[in-house]
Amino acid sequence: MINKLILLFFFTLQIAVAQNLDIIIIVKDFETDLPIDEVTITAIKTKQGFLTNAEGKAILHLTKPSDLEFVHSSYRTYIVKFSTLNKKENVVYLEPVTQQLEEVILTREHPQEILKQLVEKSKSQLTIPINLKIYLREFYKKNDKMVYFNDGLLNFQVLGNVKNVKSDILVEQNRAVGLLDADIDANLLGYDLNNIIENYYQFNYLDEVLTNRAKKNYDFQVKTYLPNDAYLRIRIVPLDEVKGILSEFNVVYDTEKRLIMEITSVVTPSRLDEWKAAFLSSSKVFKLEFRNVFRMEDGIYYLANSKEVIGFEKKYKKQNRRIEVRNHMVVTNFDKKLFEYDSHNIFKDKSLINKKTMVFSNYWDNDSGLLATAEEKAVIDYLSKTDDSD
Structure with a gap:
C-alpha cells in the first residue's frame, strides 16, 4: 500500500509540473563580469x-510569475522585475561593495551584549x-580526491x-554514489540531520563567542x-x-526587527596550520566554514539556506x-501548516549515507534550488560509474 508521504509527493509533483515557469539566471559581478556563487535568490510572491x-x-522553476530578490554579503541587495526575465539565459549583475568603506559603530553596550540580545530575540521569533x-547535498573528499556524493529532497517538520526545538525528517527522494572506506567511522562522515535544524534554530554555533571568557579572546566590533x-x-575576530x-x-542583523539575518x-589558514600540528594523529572534527542565511517573509522568520565544510585527519595503518x-x-x-504522516516514515538516521537510493524524478535539476556545476556533474557521473562497477 502506498503510504501517505508518497501520495503527498506525487500530488505536489503534479501541481508543480502543471504550473512551473522555468527561468535560467546567471549572476555576475558588475565590475569584473565574473560569476558569483552562493547568491540567495527569493521569489517574492511564491x-x-x-x-x-x-x-x-x-x-x-516558479509556480507563478514573481519578482526576484538577490542577496549576497559582498554585494548590494537587488530586486529584478519578472517582466524583464524574457531571455533564454538572463544575466543579472550585482554591484560589489568595498569593505574599506565600512564604518565602525560606537555603542553604549558591549557588542557581545548586543549579540546576546539578538540571539534571544531571534530564537523567540523563529x-x-x-x-x-x-x-x-554532500560531497566527500579523501586526501583531496572526491570519493562520495549524496543528495535528497527532505521535509523538516520543525516542532x-x-x-526545545525538535524536527521530524521525511525523505521524498534521495540518491548516493561513490564508495566509502569501511575503516572510516560513518558518524564522522556528514552531519547529524536529526539535530542540525535544532542547532541552527538555537544558534549553537555562536556559543563560543557568547561566554564571558570570549571577551578576552576576541575583538568585537559593530x-x-x-x-x-x-x-x-557584528565582526568577531580572535586576538592575535x-x-x-x-x-x-x-553576524548580520536587522536593526529595526533586531533579528539575525546571516x-x-x-577558521583562517594560519590557525589551520595550528590544527595540523595539534590534531595530526587524532580524528577530532572541527568546523572549517559555516554559514546560515535567515529570512523574514510576511511575518514568517525561517532558515533560507546553509553551508558547512568540516575536515579532520585520521591516522589509519x-x-x-x-x-x-x-x-x-x-x-x-x-x-x-504541517502535513500528516505516519511515525514509521520518519527518517531517524544521522545521515543519508546509508539510505537506499529512491528516485522518482530528476529532482536535482527540477526541484533542488541549487544546480550542480558542469564540474560537479562530471564528478557525480564518474562516481556513479565507479559505484556501478563494484
Whole structure:
C-alpha cells in the first residue's frame, strides 16, 4: 500500500509540473563580469528559494510569475522585475561593495551584549511549527580526491518551542554514489540531520563567542553593512595573542526587527596550520566554514539556506588521511501548516549515507534550488560509474 508521504509527493509533483515557469539566471559581478556563487535568490510572491552555484547559475522553476530578490554579503541587495526575465539565459549583475568603506559603530553596550540580545530575540521569533522543504547535498573528499556524493529532497517538520526545538525528517527522494572506506567511522562522515535544524534554530554555533571568557579572546566590533542599509554587522575576530582553533565570525542583523539575518564563520589558514600540528594523529572534527542565511517573509522568520565544510585527519595503518565533507542545504519552500504522516516514515538516521537510493524524478535539476556545476556533474557521473562497477 502506498503510504501517505508518497501520495503527498506525487500530488505536489503534479501541481508543480502543471504550473512551473522555468527561468535560467546567471549572476555576475558588475565590475569584473565574473560569476558569483552562493547568491540567495527569493521569489517574492511564491517564497521559493534558490542558490547560485560556482558558475553563478540557477534554474528557477516558479509556480507563478514573481519578482526576484538577490542577496549576497559582498554585494548590494537587488530586486529584478519578472517582466524583464524574457531571455533564454538572463544575466543579472550585482554591484560589489568595498569593505574599506565600512564604518565602525560606537555603542553604549558591549557588542557581545548586543549579540546576546539578538540571539534571544531571534530564537523567540523563529516560526515554529513550520515545514521546511529542503534540498540537501554532500560531497566527500579523501586526501583531496572526491570519493562520495549524496543528495535528497527532505521535509523538516520543525516542532517544539524556543527552548526545545525538535524536527521530524521525511525523505521524498534521495540518491548516493561513490564508495566509502569501511575503516572510516560513518558518524564522522556528514552531519547529524536529526539535530542540525535544532542547532541552527538555537544558534549553537555562536556559543563560543557568547561566554564571558570570549571577551578576552576576541575583538568585537559593530560595523555598517554596505549591501543593505537596514542592517548592521557584528565582526568577531580572535586576538592575535590568543592561540587555538578559533573562528572568525560575522553576524548580520536587522536593526529595526533586531533579528539575525546571516551568520558566517571561518577558521583562517594560519590557525589551520595550528590544527595540523595539534590534531595530526587524532580524528577530532572541527568546523572549517559555516554559514546560515535567515529570512523574514510576511511575518514568517525561517532558515533560507546553509553551508558547512568540516575536515579532520585520521591516522589509519600509520598513514594520515585527510577527510573533508561539504554540506549545502537550500530551503526551496516552507509552510506554517504541517502535513500528516505516519511515525514509521520518519527518517531517524544521522545521515543519508546509508539510505537506499529512491528516485522518482530528476529532482536535482527540477526541484533542488541549487544546480550542480558542469564540474560537479562530471564528478557525480564518474562516481556513479565507479559505484556501478563494484
